Amino acid sequence: MKFKASQIAEILEGEIQGDPEVEVSQLAKIEEGIKGSLTFLSNPKYESFIYNTNASICIVNKDFVLDKPIKTTLIKVEDSYKSFSTLLEYYNQVTLNKSGIEQPSFIAESSTHGENLYLGAFAYVGNNVKLGDNIKIFPNAYIGDNVTIGDNVIVFAGAKIYSETLIGNHCVVQSGAIVGSDGFGFVPDEKDEYKKIPQIGNVIIEDHVDIGAGTTIDRATLGSTIIRKGVKLDNHIQIAHNVEIGEHTVIAAQTGVAGSTKIGKNCIIGGQVGIVGHIKIGDRVKIQAQSGIGRNVKDDEVLQGSPALSYGDFNKSYVHFKNLPNSMNTLNQLEKQLNSKKKA
Numbered sequence: 001m002k003f004k005a006s007q008i009a010e011i012l013e014g015e016i017q018g019d020p021e022v023e024v025s026q027l028a029k030i031e032e033g034i035k036g037s038l039t040f041l042s043n044p045k046y047e048s049f050i051y052n053t054n055a056s057i058c059i060v061n062k063d064f065v066l067d068k069p070i071k072t073t074l075i076k077v078e079d080s081y082k083s084f085s086t087l088l089e090y091y092n093q094v095t096l097n098k099s100g101i102e103q104p105s106f107i108a109e110s111s112t113h114g115e116n117l118y119l120g121a122f123a124y125v126g127n128n129v130k131l132g133d134n135i136k137i138f139p140n141a142y143i144g145d146n147v148t149i150g151d152n153v154i155v156f157a158g159a160k161i162y163s164e165t166l167i168g169n170h171c172v173v174q175s176g177a178i179v180g181s182d183g184f185g186f187v188p189d190e191k192d193e194y195k196k197i198p199q200i201g202n203v204i205i206e207d208h209v210d211i212g213a214g215t216t217i218d219r220a221t222l223g224s225t226i227i228r229k230g231v232k233l234d235n236h237i238q239i240a241h242n243v244e245i246g247e248h249t250v251i252a253a254q255t256g257v258a259g260s261t262k263i264g265k266n267c268i269i270g271g272q273v274g275i276v277g278h279i280k281i282g283d284r285v286k287i288q289a290q291s292g293i294g295r296n297v298k299d300d301e302v303l304q305g306s307p308a309l310s311y312g313d314f315n316k317s318y319v320h321f322k323n324l325p326n327s328m329n330t331l332n333q334l335e336k337q338l339n340s341k342k343k344a
Helices: 005-012 044-051 080-095 311-322 324-343
Strands: 015-017 037-040 057-061 073-077 178-181 186-188 194-196 202-205 216-218 224-227 302-304
Touching: 005 015, 005 057, 005 073, 005 080, 037 080, 057 080, 073 080, 178 202, 202 216, 216 224, 302 311, 311 324
Parallel strands: 037 057, 057 073, 178 216, 202 224
Antiparallel strands: 015 073, 186 194
């Protein structure tokens, strides 16, 4: 899809300096711009690239002044970074603007859907499913029985939504994510063989939640695993049964949260963090990457390490840890001196 400079300027309420009829069909970084691409300049560190870029259009701030002639058409705006972000969002909406039911696909007669449904080829929608307006379910996705999905939700290709799951409005489920699979529940019998505990709960996803590619959210044993509104989950995260994640918490990739743990609001959790089960993490907690959390955490704590310490204590301890070889050498010298005095 192609856009003229005049169309882009209208969307961004910007001023054109150059050819209003020049067309672009892709986006690019300023140092990698080619003919037919659109880029932006906001960081002065990259200003030199604007004089050499082959991009057809560049978005810049209104106060930007050229030092020498350029080949690209400029669109001047109040804030080039925000404007480019707006354009990215608009571009994303255009590229994802699909509708209709492709064949082959399956939607059960007992299921209902609102206006503007897109159901991709080989997608499956089970019995008694309720889909809201403006739902996009991409090819090879699976929606199990008795699932309810609100308005303006995207389920990307290959994602799996198991039965009884409830999903709110304005959510995104990326490819390969699995929501509502069985929790990890087994009990040893008299032969020390593990017997599966039926997992009969569900998963509740509230509004404005993003679930990354390959992330798994287990259904509860009883009750619900709950992801509160505004939560953002990166790729390849494991959320176990009966976990609850508070509003507007963000979690980076490869983090694992064990069963029945409660995480508060507005927390920031780095990548590869491990959190044990049956604990409570307070609000506004920050956990650095690769930390191991094995205890309850109070509001506003900042943690690092495994087992995790307060961020300040960890840094102080790490200084001593780095100096440990020198400290040991000093200790050995003192021991030698002490032994020499004893012999004398």
